[in-house]
Amino acid sequence: xxxxxxxxxxxxxxxxxxxxxxxxxxxxxxxxxxxxxxxxxxxxxxxxxxxxxxxxxxxxxxxxxxxxxxxxxxxxxxxxxxxxxxxxxxxxxxxxxxxxxxxxxxxxxxxxxxxxxxxxxxxxxxxxxxxxxxxxxxxxxxxxxxxxxxxxxxxxxxxxxxxxxxxxxxxxxxxxxxxxxxxxxxxxxxxxxxxxxxxxxxxxxxxxxxxxxxxxxxxxxxxxxxxxxxxxxxxxxxxxxxxxxxxxxxxxxxxxxxxxxxxxxxxxxxxxxxxxxxxxxxxxxxxxxxxxxxxxxxxxxxxxxxxxxxxxxxxxxxxxxxxxxxxxxxxxxxxxxxxxxxxxxxxxxxxxxxxxxxxxxxxxxxxxxxxxxxxxxxxxxxxxxxxxxxxxxxxxxxxxxxxxxxxxxxxxxxxxxxxxxxxxxxxxxxxxxxxxxxxxxxxxxxxxxxxxxxxxxxxxxxxxxxxxxxxxxxxxxxxxxxxxxxxxx
Numbered sequence: 001x002x003x004x005x006x007x008x009x010x011x012x013x014x015x016x017x018x019x020x021x022x023x024x025x026x027x028x029x030x031x032x033x034x035x036x037x038x039x040x041x042x043x044x045x046x047x048x049x050x051x052x053x054x055x056x057x058x059x060x061x062x063x064x065x066x067x068x069x070x071x072x073x074x075x076x077x078x079x080x081x082x083x084x085x086x087x088x089x090x091x092x093x094x095x096x097x098x099x100x101x102x103x104x105x106x107x108x109x110x111x112x113x114x115x116x117x118x119x120x121x122x123x124x125x126x127x128x129x130x131x132x133x134x135x136x137x138x139x140x141x142x143x144x145x146x147x148x149x150x151x152x153x154x155x156x157x158x159x160x161x162x163x164x165x166x167x168x169x170x171x172x173x174x175x176x177x178x179x180x181x182x183x184x185x186x187x188x189x190x191x192x193x194x195x196x197x198x199x200x201x202x203x204x205x206x207x208x209x210x211x212x213x214x215x216x217x218x219x220x221x222x223x224x225x226x227x228x229x230x231x232x233x234x235x236x237x238x239x240x241x242x243x244x245x246x247x248x249x250x251x252x253x254x255x256x257x258x259x260x261x262x263x264x265x266x267x268x269x270x271x272x273x274x275x276x277x278x279x280x281x282x283x284x285x286x287x288x289x290x291x292x293x294x295x296x297x298x299x300x301x302x303x304x305x306x307x308x309x310x311x312x313x314x315x316x317x318x319x320x321x322x323x324x325x326x327x328x329x330x331x332x333x334x335x336x337x338x339x340x341x342x343x344x345x346x347x348x349x350x351x352x353x354x355x356x357x358x359x360x361x362x363x364x365x366x367x368x369x370x371x372x373x374x375x376x377x378x379x380x381x382x383x384x385x386x387x388x389x390x391x392x393x394x395x396x397x398x399x400x401x402x403x404x405x406x407x408x409x410x411x412x413x414x415x416x417x418x419x420x421x422x423x424x425x426x427x428x429x430x431x432x433x434x435x436x437x438x439x440x441x442x443x444x445x446x447x448x449x450x451x452x453x454x455x456x457x458x459x460x461x462x463x464x465x466x467x468x469x470x471x472x473x474x475x476x477x478x479x480x481x482x483x484x485x486x487x488x489x
Contacts, residue, residue, distance in 0.1 A: 021149040025156060026261045032160045033253065036167055036176070037318045042246020044173040049249040050237050051118045053230040054106045055099060055126070070137050081134060083207040085199040088133045092126045099123040110237055114173075121177050128184045132191035134199045151190050159183025224362035228392075231369050235377070236385060244382055250318070251325040251386065255332025258302050259340050285409040288348060289419060295344065297423040297474060301463045303337040304427050308434045309455055316448045324382070331386035338393035345404040357403050361396055368392045422471035426463050433462035 070076060070084055100120050107115035139148050163179030171178070232252075237245045306313070310330050314322050349357040369392055376384035405411050437458045445451045468475060 021153045022261060025153055026257075028157060028160060029261055030257075032164055033257075034317050035164050037250060037322060039167040040172060040175075041321070042250070043242045044176075044246070045249040045253075046237065046242040046245040047112065047114055047118060047173050048176055049233050049245060050106070050110055050112075051115055051122050053233045053237075054102070054115075054119055055123055056230055070141060076141075079204045080207055081138075082200045082202055083204050084137075084211065085134050086201045086203050087208065087211065089130050089201065092130050095126045096123045099126075110242075112242070118173070118177060122180065124181060125184045128181075128188045131188035135191040135194060139194070147194055151187060151194070155183045155187040155190065158186055220359055224359065224366050228362055228365045228369055231366070232373060232385060232389065235374060236382075239374075239377065240382070247322070247325050248328065248382060248385060250322060251328035251332050251382075254306075254313075254325075254329055255336045256339075257306075258299070259336050259343075281409065284348065284351070285411055288344075288405075288409055289411065289415070291344065292416065292419050293474070294477070296420045297426075297467065299337070299340050300420070300423050300427050301430055301459070303333050303340070305430060305434070305456070305459045305463075307333045308431065308438075308459070309452065312448070312452045312455065316452050328382050328386040331383065331390050335386070335390035335393045338390070338397045342393065342397040342400045345400040348404050348408060352408065354408070357400075361399055361403070364399060365392055365396050368395060422467060422474065425470060426466040429466040430459045430463040434459045 070081070100123065103116045103119040106119060107113050136148065159179040159182060161179075162182050163175050166175030166178050169175075232248070233245065236248050307330050310333070311326050314326050314329065318325075346358065369388070372391055373385060373388040376388040378384070380387065401413075405416070434455055437455055442451050442455070445454065
């Protein structure tokens with residue numbers, strides 16, 4: 001067991017490393033996404049979205065959460081590692097076989113023959129994951145996130161270069177497929193290089209039973225979670241067609257930009273950290289409140305600021321062909337703000353082994369999606385689909401807060417309000433500054449790019465200045481964290 005001070009230092013270093021790599025990657029991926037949006041068309045994004053929805057379905061149907069089992073266990077024997085490796089090989093090969101055979105049926109259902117080859121090629125990604133499964137899990141379990149993030153960053157950068165290059169050559173959606181496969185293959189090879197583990201193929205019956213007993217709740221949760229995350233894509237693709245689905249895919253991509261490119265990786269750091277102190281709720285509560293303290297000042301202004309500049313962002317950077325996504329993007333940003341806040345609770349329930357909380361939340365969300373989503377979609381079209389997502393995510397946030405924050409961590413709502421008071425006030429000042437700038441000054445600036453840039457700069461400066469005035473301790477703490485992280489390297 002890691003002692004309190006050592007765990008704190010490791011957590012600080014890991015969060016610093018993750019933030020550093022992901023902020024850098026967000027900048028690179030930002031440019032990549034804009035270039036791809038300008039070169040490709042809504043139908044291209046729709047094909048990739050539909051292919052991944054089927055791939056994730058098969059993946060979740062046979063995923064028993066072996067990685068979470070390994071991270072949750074305090075000690076691991078060679079038999080447990082090799083059994084997990086063998087089970088992962090079996091499930092991923094099974095995944096690909098079902099995808100390969102099922103691809104023609106999906107293509108026929110959506111009336112698009114390209115989906116056959118697209119699904120079969122993207123499915124190879126699951127076979128490549130076999131090579132890096134044990135090395136990645138063990139690096140996460142031992143809190144060596146510097147290696148994990150270095151590998152992820154540089155292989156993603158390689159994937160980006162190839163994807164953009166192929167897109168410039170006119171390869172349409174095939175550019176995304178080629179870049180993805182090259183990146184995943186390179187990532188698996190690099191993980192094998194870093195790993196000193198020699199996993200072997202064999203099973204221990206008693207351990208298999210233990211894994212499946214532990215992972216059954218994770219499995220059911222994964223199935224329901226998949227339906228929650230992909231039901232929208234499947235329904236829109238069938239009901240509204242490929243063009244509408246393409247618009248929705250882009251609105252969702254940019255609405256989830258912060259969540260997918262930075263925040264989701266923060267929770268990956270927190271799960272193994274919380275797992276180390278799962279027997280001490282007091283320490284876990286303290287760690288959770290500190291997480292809130294240092295993440296809300298980033299989350300809140302990002303989503304609110306993006307909401308305010310969304311029309312100019314789409315018109316100037318993505319281009320006129322994407323103007324229909326402005327309103328859906330704004331609604332998705334609100335939904336993903338709720339989702340980001342809700343996901344902060346997930347690592348806590350995982351660490352203490354209460355996976356049934358996620359399962360119940362997933363079932364509630366699925367029932368709401370199945371009823372609200374098609375109704376609002378038929379009534380309001382694309383905007384209605386996005387509004388349904390927003391409503392469901394808001395309800396999910398309330399449930400997660402009640403079950404985890406109150407019942408497990410014993411943290412009162414008033415305590416959380418005090419933690420977010422400073423970033424909330426600073427965000428309000430940012431809103432006022434951006435609105436005033438857009439109303440009074442933008443008309444004097446000729447260049448659209450200059451307008452967008454100056455609006456963003458105005459918002460950032462106003463937010464940081466206000467936060468510095470009303471709560472400069474956050475900046476002092478961040479400075480200390482950065483210095484400590486540098487010293488520990």
